[in-house]
Amino acid sequence: MSVSLYYSARRTEPLTAEETAAVDRIAAARLASFPYADEEPLHLYDSGGRDAGQVLAGSTRLPAAPDRLLPVIGHVLDSVTELRRALPDAAWHVHLDDLDVDWDERAGYGLPGMRDAGLLAELDGL
Template structure:
């Protein structure tokens, strides 16, 4: 059984050249520092290059090796946190299959808050 992390941002206005460049910079920086060459890292879907892109969409398949799972999840969530900070005015959705990953303005996306939320329910 495979598990994936999905991330997307939506807004009414198209991405500016500055935003697109910043997104490319985040992707490049995090790709070069990804811990495992044989695992899937931050992956953004190809979107139309016609200036009308109003979104960012991507996903990452999680490793089946438990020892690699947390380093990959942590790295990708840190990457998505940086992407969200490039597009703070977008509506973001980040989830691992059917589990929403909470956002914290100071800390970004982090799985440790899932257990906090479960305890508070």
């Protein structure tokens, strides 16, 4: 069974050329810094894969390996945080299958324990 992280932004106006360029820059930079070549990184759908009114949407299938799960979640949620800050006037929805991921103005998107060094070390030992 696989678990995925889904992210989308909605608004009535389409992205401007400047916003599209910002999204492309963020996605390229985050892809270049993704820690695992054999796992799925941030994946944005092209316009044909989005619902009406969505200006951005994507998903990431999460790894089954416990030692890779939190680093991938952290990297992708940090990526989505950057995207949201580039498109602040959109209505965002980020969820891990049926679990909504909350937004924090200061910290961005995150899950409890996601950056807990002890938990990461424990998972790395599995």
